[in-house]
Amino acid sequence: MSGCSVNIKSLSKGFGQTPVLRSVDLDIQPGEFLTLVGPSGCGKSTLLRIISGLEKQDAGTVSLAGRVVDDLPPKKRELAMVFQSYALYPHMTVFENLASPLVMQRLSFFQRMPLVGALSPGRKHLRKGIEAEIHSTAKQLNIDMLLHRKPGQLSGGQRQRVALGRAMIRKPELFLMDEPLSNLDAQLRVQMRSELASLHRTLGATFVYVTHDQVEAMTMSDRIALMIGGEIVQLGTPNEIYENPCDLRAAQFIGNTPINVLPGSVDEEGWVNLLARRLSMRIGGSPSREISIAVRPEDVTIKPFKVETVGGLLKLPSKIRHIENLGNEAIVYCEVENASVDLVAVRVAKRDLAEIVEGNASGQRVAVEFTEARIFLFDARGKRLNFQTEPVRSCAEIGRPS
Numbered sequence: 001m002s003g004c005s006v007n008i009k010s011l012s013k014g015f016g017q018t019p020v021l022r023s024v025d026l027d028i029q030p031g032e033f034l035t036l037v038g039p040s041g042c043g044k045s046t047l048l049r050i051i052s053g054l055e056k057q058d059a060g061t062v063s064l065a066g067r068v069v070d071d072l073p074p075k076k077r078e079l080a081m082v083f084q085s086y087a088l089y090p091h092m093t094v095f096e097n098l099a100s101p102l103v104m105q106r107l108s109f110f111q112r113m114p115l116v117g118a119l120s121p122g123r124k125h126l127r128k129g130i131e132a133e134i135h136s137t138a139k140q141l142n143i144d145m146l147l148h149r150k151p152g153q154l155s156g157g158q159r160q161r162v163a164l165g166r167a168m169i170r171k172p173e174l175f176l177m178d179e180p181l182s183n184l185d186a187q188l189r190v191q192m193r194s195e196l197a198s199l200h201r202t203l204g205a206t207f208v209y210v211t212h213d214q215v216e217a218m219t220m221s222d223r224i225a226l227m228i229g230g231e232i233v234q235l236g237t238p239n240e241i242y243e244n245p246c247d248l249r250a251a252q253f254i255g256n257t258p259i260n261v262l263p264g265s266v267d268e269e270g271w272v273n274l275l276a277r278r279l280s281m282r283i284g285g286s287p288s289r290e291i292s293i294a295v296r297p298e299d300v301t302i303k304p305f306k307v308e309t310v311g312g313l314l315k316l317p318s319k320i321r322h323i324e325n326l327g328n329e330a331i332v333y334c335e336v337e338n339a340s341v342d343l344v345a346v347r348v349a350k351r352d353l354a355e356i357v358e359g360n361a362s363g364q365r366v367a368v369e370f371t372e373a374r375i376f377l378f379d380a381r382g383k384r385l386n387f388q389t390e391p392v393r394s395c396a397e398i399g400r401p402s
């Protein structure tokens with residue numbers, strides 16, 4: 001199986017007066033695992049439902065495998081959907097749930113009838129083929145011992161596997177998945193994440209996966225389309241989006257502990273200033289303006305406070321407010337002294353923490369330092385700004401006090 005391409009062009013959709021999708025363009029490659037991720041209400045499910053044919057767009061086109069499918073009903077689009085709610089028949093056994101898509105696909109109306117169908121030529125042979133495929137799919141998903149049970153007798157994880165089996169059994173080239181793991185507990189989600197990723201590799205089909213969970217998006221996808229307010233604000237590999245966010249909202253959404261954002265400004269000469277300190281960064285040809293300075297918690301370090309260690313360019317005297325213990329590491333939240341900015345989150349390996357903090361760390365003074373090369377700058381509209389790194393000249397060199 002090679003998977004089918006999905007091409008979305010200028011897709012718009014509104015409900016009443018509210019625009020939900022704003023001229024979305026997206027090309028998904030055959031066999032790709034593409035995740036639509038974004039905050040609640042950004043339009044992910046609506047986009048998925050339009051691809052499936054369950055919802056109709058106001059404008060724009062959807063093509064599957066190079067063919068425009070806008071006028072095709074969901075059944076004719078040759079794709080499979082997996083929902084958060086499993087969508088299983090509660091009165092049927094797992095075997096019957098898995099059988100039903102194939103029975104509908106392969107047996108004629110008469111062959112499906114209980115008495116007349118039994119006399120129909122070829123039915124026995126078709127049934128045997130279906131049975132073999134059910135056993136093979138169930139084995140692949142590790143639910144072969146559950147075939148006689150009904151959905152009510154299964155755990156959440158087992159139900160989701162049956163739902164996946166129902167989707168897989170017709171061997172579609174495109175899977176659309178809407179938050180399939182969100183009803184599972186944290187441990188099972190981690191396990192199912194890796195199972196889904198390996199299922200994708202085995203099947204070779206195209207997966208379009210909707211989630212608001214950025215960890216799911218980062219761990220499973222070939223590419224992520226990050227949606228905010230009905231638009232795709234960034235499309236790229238998980239690493240590209242994490243390492244090189246083009247938009248402040250993308251930087252803030254991706255990252256297990258949110259990125260630190262501090263208010264900065266650019267002076268008439270293009271120098272970037274943070275909390276009244278001039279940094280060694282310069283933005284070309286820019287007028288005076290407000291910007292956002294963002295840095296991820298792992299790109300901030302804290303050191304025990306010593307008068308000689310603070311006062312450098314990016315060494316900010318701060319106080320520890322609280323520490324979040326994550327087991328192998330900790331997130332230390334610091335309040336920058338004499339500045340009304342949000343707490344700065346610092347990721348610290350557990351083994352290093354003891355060298356920095358003593359006893360009840362709350363209130364302890366530390367020096368917070370940003371790794372300058374890892375800083376992102378964004379303009380007032382949230383668009384990424386490029387900067388050059390230049391050593392800051394002394395007041396004498398500049399020719400006037402700074």
Ligand SMILES: Nc1ncnc2c1ncn2[C@@H]1O[C@H](COP(=O)(O)OP(=O)(O)OP(=O)(O)O)[C@@H](O)[C@H]1O
Binds near residue numbers: 038046
């Ligand atoms: N049938 C509908 N009628 C009216 N408004 C709708 C309808 N379906 C969705 N919406 C609205 O459209 C917006 C986008 O909904 P959508 O379900 O696509 O978001 P989402 O990103 O999938 O959110 P979530 O992660 O919460 O599921 C929301 O504001 C929602 O309330």
